[in-house]
Amino acid sequence: MLKQLNQETFLQGLFRKVPPLILISIAWLVFIIITAIFHKQLMPMDYRTTDLLNRIAPPAFMGGDSKFLLGSDALGRDTLSRLIRSIYTSLTIAFIGSIITAVLGTIVGFIAAHFKGIVDEILMTLVDFQYAMPFMIMALLVLAFFGNNIVLFILLLGIQGWMRFARLARGMALSAQEDGYAVAVKQLGATPFRIYLRHIFPNVSNIIIVQFTLNFPEKIIVETSLSFIGLGIQPPETSLGSMMSYGRNYLMGEWWLAVIPGIVIFLTTLAMSLVGDWVRDNLDPTVVK
Amino acid sequence: MNITYFLTKFARALITMLLVVTFVFVVLRITGDPAQTILPEDTTEEERQEFREMWDLDKPLHVQYLRYWKNLFHGSMGKSYRDKREVSQIMAERLPKTVYLMSLSILLSVIIAIPLGVKAALNRNTFIDRLSMSTAVFGFSMPNFFLGILLILLFSVKLKLLPSSGSDTWKHIILPLITSSVAHIGSYSRFTRSTMLSVMNKPYIRTATATGLSRNSVIYGHALPNAAIPIVTIVGTSIGRIISGSIVIETVFAWPGVGRLLVTSVGSRDMAVVQAIVLFLSISIVTANLAVDILYGFLDPRIRTRKGGK
Amino acid sequence: MDSSSSIIMEVNDLVCHFSIKGQGFLGKRKKLRAVDGISFDVARGKTFGIVGESGCGKSTTAKLVLNMIPPTSGEVVFNGLDMTSLRPSKWRRLRAEMQMMFQDPLGALDPYMTIGKQIKEPLDIHRTGDSNKRKEKVLELLESVGMENYMYDRYPHEISGGQRQRAVLARALILEPQLLVCDEPISALDVSIQAQVVNLLKNIQKERGITYIFISHDLRIVKHICDRVAVMYLGKIVEEADRRELFNNTAHPYTRALISSIPIPDPSLKRETIILPGDPPSPVNLPSGCRFASRCPIVIDKCRESEPPLEDIGNNHKAACYRIGVK
Numbered sequence: 001m002l003k004q005l006n007q008e009t010f011l012q013g014l015f016r017k018v019p020p021l022i023l024i025s026i027a028w029l030v031f032i033i034i035t036a037i038f039h040k041q042l043m044p045m046d047y048r049t050t051d052l053l054n055r056i057a058p059p060a061f062m063g064g065d066s067k068f069l070l071g072s073d074a075l076g077r078d079t080l081s082r083l084i085r086s087i088y089t090s091l092t093i094a095f096i097g098s099i100i101t102a103v104l105g106t107i108v109g110f111i112a113a114h115f116k117g118i119v120d121e122i123l124m125t126l127v128d129f130q131y132a133m134p135f136m137i138m139a140l141l142v143l144a145f146f147g148n149n150i151v152l153f154i155l156l157l158g159i160q161g162w163m164r165f166a167r168l169a170r171g172m173a174l175s176a177q178e179d180g181y182a183v184a185v186k187q188l189g190a191t192p193f194r195i196y197l198r199h200i201f202p203n204v205s206n207i208i209i210v211q212f213t214l215n216f217p218e219k220i221i222v223e224t225s226l227s228f229i230g231l232g233i234q235p236p237e238t239s240l241g242s243m244m245s246y247g248r249n250y251l252m253g254e255w256w257l258a259v260i261p262g263i264v265i266f267l268t269t270l271a272m273s274l275v276g277d278w279v280r281d282n283l284d285p286t287v288v289k
Numbered sequence: 290m291n292i293t294y295f296l297t298k299f300a301r302a303l304i305t306m307l308l309v310v311t312f313v314f315v316v317l318r319i320t321g322d323p324a325q326t327i328l329p330e331d332t333t334e335e336e337r338q339e340f341r342e343m344w345d346l347d348k349p350l351h352v353q354y355l356r357y358w359k360n361l362f363h364g365s366m367g368k369s370y371r372d373k374r375e376v377s378q379i380m381a382e383r384l385p386k387t388v389y390l391m392s393l394s395i396l397l398s399v400i401i402a403i404p405l406g407v408k409a410a411l412n413r414n415t416f417i418d419r420l421s422m423s424t425a426v427f428g429f430s431m432p433n434f435f436l437g438i439l440l441i442l443l444f445s446v447k448l449k450l451l452p453s454s455g456s457d458t459w460k461h462i463i464l465p466l467i468t469s470s471v472a473h474i475g476s477y478s479r480f481t482r483s484t485m486l487s488v489m490n491k492p493y494i495r496t497a498t499a500t501g502l503s504r505n506s507v508i509y510g511h512a513l514p515n516a517a518i519p520i521v522t523i524v525g526t527s528i529g530r531i532i533s534g535s536i537v538i539e540t541v542f543a544w545p546g547v548g549r550l551l552v553t554s555v556g557s558r559d560m561a562v563v564q565a566i567v568l569f570l571s572i573s574i575v576t577a578n579l580a581v582d583i584l585y586g587f588l589d590p591r592i593r594t595r596k597g598g599k
Numbered sequence: 600m601d602s603s604s605s606i607i608m609e610v611n612d613l614v615c616h617f618s619i620k621g622q623g624f625l626g627k628r629k630k631l632r633a634v635d636g637i638s639f640d641v642a643r644g645k646t647f648g649i650v651g652e653s654g655c656g657k658s659t660t661a662k663l664v665l666n667m668i669p670p671t672s673g674e675v676v677f678n679g680l681d682m683t684s685l686r687p688s689k690w691r692r693l694r695a696e697m698q699m700m701f702q703d704p705l706g707a708l709d710p711y712m713t714i715g716k717q718i719k720e721p722l723d724i725h726r727t728g729d730s731n732k733r734k735e736k737v738l739e740l741l742e743s744v745g746m747e748n749y750m751y752d753r754y755p756h757e758i759s760g761g762q763r764q765r766a767v768l769a770r771a772l773i774l775e776p777q778l779l780v781c782d783e784p785i786s787a788l789d790v791s792i793q794a795q796v797v798n799l800l801k802n803i804q805k806e807r808g809i810t811y812i813f814i815s816h817d818l819r820i821v822k823h824i825c826d827r828v829a830v831m832y833l834g835k836i837v838e839e840a841d842r843r844e845l846f847n848n849t850a851h852p853y854t855r856a857l858i859s860s861i862p863i864p865d866p867s868l869k870r871e872t873i874i875l876p877g878d879p880p881s882p883v884n885l886p887s888g889c890r891f892a893s894r895c896p897i898v899i900d901k902c903r904e905s906e907p908p909l910e911d912i913g914n915n916h917k918a919a920c921y922r923i924g925v926k
Binding site for chain 3: 180181183184185186187188189190191194198199202203
């Protein structure tokens with residue numbers, strides 16, 4: 001009885017603190033993440049199985065067969081299964097890419113702040129260069145020369161946006177060094193490694209996490225864009241972008257082939273951005289300067 | 290006039306260009322013999338030899354590098370193997386289409402976004418404020434290719450009002466133009482709004498209001514000129530994103546510009562064309578950023594009048 | 600190592616110049632003489648004070664004696680060991696013997712770590728004792744700096760300024776150092792708390808026999824806590840003497856001006872306040888003669904021509920002035 005009361009107040013508190021739009025966004029993200037994790041169990045059939053007798057079946061909500069809830073494509077592959085598989089691919093790639101970006105950028109920023117002088121100058125020139133050079137063009141150049149494979153593609157996505165992490169981490173590390181607590185710990189006899197790992201990193205992690213939530217939707221858009229123009233994920237593997245690329249050829253009749261994955265991309269990036277903005281605006285002001 | 294300011298910016302731009310050209314040079318060479326990579330598979334050995342001589346590929350690396358620069362200055366960037374023409378010639382055909390689309394898109398975005406942002410800042414938490422903020426969030430989350438497809442579905446497939454591909458008539462530009470502008474209208478107006486808000490809170494604006502100036506002369510005489518500098522910067526530095534966007538948008542609408550050319554050339558590994566486009570686009574971006582810095586210098590009296598070297 | 604000597608630290612002709620960049624693209628580099636040749640000895644178990652206006656180089660001196668920044672020239676000898684040429688690992692080990700207390704306690708504490716963990720950290724770094732012993736020691740020390748046990752789990756922003764400075768002190772003391780450098784340790788605190796912290800410092804010295812180098816701009820506090828005082832002006836020591844001698848028998852006009860600016864609680868007492876005209880010259884463009892000449896009330900031509908040396912005037916009292924005895 002008492003426990004139930006506590007739960008109610010917790011939920012009430014949650015609803016009071018978090019706007020409904022953010023709650024809906026979180027719910028959507030949870031739904032998408034669960035779909036990605038359990039994609040194997042959730043797919044009604046194999047996403048590569050062709051069924052030439054059931055080509056271009058309309059989705060069930062448009063009067064189609066309930067065997068294909070979201071219809072099928074021109075090779076008779078089940079759209080729902082492909083969608084689930086695509087959510088898994090796109091989310092995984094964006095997630096690994098974002099982690100690479102965060103780690104790479106943070107390390108570069110710390111190195112620049114730690115060594116200062118010429119090292120700092122060189123790294124910051126690279127950062128400026130990266131700001132001036134759109135990622136898309138760099139990506140296309142590299143893909144043109146090295147051809148496409150999934151590892152290269154993920155590494156390439158890992159470069160997108162690293163300079164923002166580098167700038168943030170450098171700025172935070174510099175101010176921490178001047179601020180005193182790093183100086184204080186250093187003169188206690190701590191090694192640089194300890195100072196960065198135990199002190200500076202926990203101090204900047206909040207900001208890095210916020211940057212991560214802002215970078216993640218960008219990653220999804222970049223990955224789906226590249227896959228959409230045919231230079232990202234290659235068949236038989238499928239991503240939300242390549243599904244749309246395929247569906248684009250059937251706009252005249254079977255519009256849902258392109259629109260369904262599009263809606264999933266849009267809602268996911270929208271939810272991520274809303275939650276990311278909200279988290280940034282509501283970080284505890286006493287602990288983050 | 291502050292010479293040092295411009296010299297610093299100019300030197301930076303030059304270094305960036307140097308880096309870009311060198312980057313392309315290095316990437317081209319570490320992937321193997323450019324005579325193999327750039328030229329198509331069915332080239333004869335004589336043609337390859339001719340190519341090697343033209344680019345000094347048999348010479349030491351630094352000679353190659355210098356030669357590479359020399360060729361760039363002469364505008365000779367090799368031949369496309371797909372249609373056997375000079376790359377510069379193909380570029381001359383494709384480029385105007387892209388410039389046309391991009392410049393109209395920037396113009397449209399600025400014309401809509403800045404008044405929208407100013408209005409939003411002056412009327413906080415009203416309908417117009419929410420509209421501009423929603424457009425920003427929408428533009429940020431909506432992949433431009435999906436927006437393009439939705440527009441095609443509505444205006445070309447359903448209403449049959451506008452063509453979905455090509456560039457022959459004025460009607461062809463409407464959908465690509467809307468698609469590429471939405472995201473920028475969102476980000477520009479959000480930025481204008483926040484800049485205006487912070488400027489409106491500055492003491493000199495409150496002083497101007499307190500002296501009895503009319504609301505309009507405070508806004509247009511004092512606040513907007515001060516807000517203009519960051520706004521110009523954000524528009525200038527978004528050139529890179531606009532170019533990235535145009536690559537996708539030109540693909541969606543089969544718009545025959547350099548973006549689409551780049552995608553098809555990457556797909557078919559037409560290296561001479563890829564190299565030329567990448568160089569060209571990067572240099573345009575660097576130039577645009579330099580132009581912003583210089584304009585910034587003219588707009589900001591503190592930079593304009595500060596003596597060099599002080 | 601000679602740890603029984605009565606001198607714990609010897610500073611010999613210490614110089615620290617910073618190279619600062621002029622404005623602009625090709626701005627000329629200029630030399631800022633933060634510390635420009637100072638020497639002094641610190642007696643074991645005593646408090647050595649360094650006073651001066653802001654920008655006179657006293658904080659730089661603090662960093663130099665702890666070897667947190669490298670000097671341009673000169674040496675700092677700690678217990679017979681020259682500290683200016685230590686390898687990083689050796690330097691880190693030596694931290695157990697010399698510690699620092701900072702001006703801004705909030706800045707010196709990591710906002711993301713509890714007070715207890717931060718006080719414990721030096722023990723973790725220097726691997727002293729096991730984890731139970733470490734915590735025990737922290738609690739013990741919290742008590743001796745006048746903090747309650749529950750502060751162990753608090754974060755820096757959750758406690759008051761005075762408590763923070765006590766925590767910084769506890770962290771500096773936990774390794775039982777022989778020397779503690781206090782750089783303006785109380786100037787960021789409320790006046791009401793300043794006296795508490797100063798008394799705490801005095802008690803700790805009595806209990807542990809620790810040596811302090813106490814840096815401050817406030818002669819009142821220096822008078823209260825220091826045994827010997829050096830007065831700095833623009834990177835140089837202009838006067839150095841035992842406390843009583845310095846206040847009763849002031850030799851240098853600058854010291855006299857500083858002392859005269861101390862407010863006296865008794866309004867009936869009349870005293871002449873010496874007001875110095877102008878600001879100190881920039882440490883980038885120093886005049887050729889005495890650094891104080893431009894503001895000195897008793898300046899003569901000789902002062903502008905050559906710099907007076909720091910000379911013993913008897914009674915273990917040193918001063919750098921040509922006009923000693925002139926009021």
